[in-house]
Amino acid sequence: MQVEGTHDSAAVDESTTRIFRMGELFSGPGGLGIGAKMAAVPGSKIVHQWATDYDADTCNTYATNVVGNEAAESVIHGDIRELDYKVLHDLGGIDALSFGFPCNDFSAVGERRGFEGTFGPLYTYGVEALRQFQPSWFLAENVGGIRSGGGAELRQIFRDMIDAGYRLYPHYYKFEQYGVPQARHRMIVIGIRNDLDVEFKIPSPAPYADADVTTKTALSGIPKWATNQELTKQTARVIERLEHIPEGGNAWVENMPEHLKINTRTKLSSIYRRLDSKKPAYTVTGSGGGGTHIYHWSEPRALTNRERARLQTFPDDFEFKGNKESVRKQVGMAVPPRGAQIIFEAVMKSFAGIEYESVEPSLVEFLPEGDQISL
Structure with a gap:
């Protein structure tokens, strides 16, 4: 970890900041990256060191919004299976690693090929990065x-992460419980290097119990200057079909x-499913064909990418690069920045020794025998 301070010697003790340099594999458009940038804990900060992703538009989006320079050399476009890690080493060491390894082969929507699929084994590249860089902590999603x-x-997967030298804190997060206006459920693992006397605790959703996570509030007041507001072209037939679907309903209504x-x-319940404005x-x-774009609760249309980004909690000034379908893919693959921010802040508080409200971790039953974390 690096330490950053001011030149005012009288204020050094109060202004000293612990900086965690973060590297990202499978970075996506920057859900984790911007969440880390938004994370605010006194005396701590997470900064971008390098990132890599296989999709060019995604890299441009990440570089523009997280780094502030679309041509940033620290954002590497390429297939992780062909990437020489020396390129990452040349960009600098890291104190933290984040990797949302591709979920296609583990998702309920798909063939569920697991390790036999194209994407299933890709987590091993994250484990290899842990072995090579030995960051203080990591986040895997x-x-x-x-x-x-x-x-x-x-x-x-857990066994390989443990063998790389880490204690694991896995949990199944329901992001709507953390102030995100979307029922998005993800497994997130925080790993702390074995030689560090730091214990992570799962942040409690209790502080967000009164948060307004309704779609009506989430989609209100989008400024006209915000990008990515192109409407989806819809046929008269689709519009007519939507007019027969009530709020919260889908294509299978009786009438x-x-x-x-x-x-x-x-x-499938998601086909031409309209949002419920109160939930x-x-x-x-x-991705997905006709009828899977998410539909407004009162207007007979699909949501714009900016509206979808609002449901994902991206800031309005976050600009996605690429055509409309590329942006749709980027928005859908991302971790909600607000959810990521909460978890990153919990990690920083753990390292700073700051107490915070927590809950029991889930998924510990999947840890190898003898590697259960102390609860």
Whole structure:
């Protein structure tokens, strides 16, 4: 860790700041990156050191908003499977590592191929970064569905992280309980290096119990100057179908006229599902065909990417780069910055010895025998 202070010797003790230099793999557009930047704990700060992602638009978005320079050399565009880690070493050491390793093969929406899929083994690149850089702590994120099938894959992932030299604090976070206007549930693991006398605690959702997480509030007052507000083109047929769907309903309502019905074997609840203005939104996703864009509760239309970004808690001045479909994917793949901020602040408080309200961790049953954290 680096220490940053002022040149005023009389104020050094009060102004000294512990800086955690953070590296990111599978950075996405910057949900974790901007969340870390937003995190505020007296005497501590997380700063960007380097980041890498396979998608060019995503890298441009990250560099523009997290680094402040779209051409930043510290943001590497490339396939992690072909990346020489020497490039990252040349950019500097790190005190923290974040990696939201791709969830495609663990998600409930998909074939669930696990380690046999294209994306399942990619977590190992995060583990390799832990071995090489030995940061003080790390944050790893994936979908809650990774627990399914008996949890064998999750146990293996945890075992590899432990073998890299870390104590694990895994938890299944429901972000709507933390002030995020969206039912987004994710597994997040905080790891603390074994030689450090620091214990992390899961931040309690209790302080956010009174937060207004309704979609109506979340989508109100979007300034006209905010980017990424292009409307989705919709046919007259789609508009007519939406006009028959009530707030909170989907395409399978009983009174849907015959010519507007969708004839499929499976009836996914998210198809042409309209938001309920009085509740958090359902999960924002990054892909999907017709009927999966998230639909306004009263207007017969899909949400704009800026509205989707609001549900993800991105600031209005956060500018996504790329065409509309690219931006949709970026918004959907991100960790909600507000949720990330809360977790990062808990980590910084843990290192600073600052007490905060906490809850019992979940998912500890998936830790290898003998590696249970002390509760």
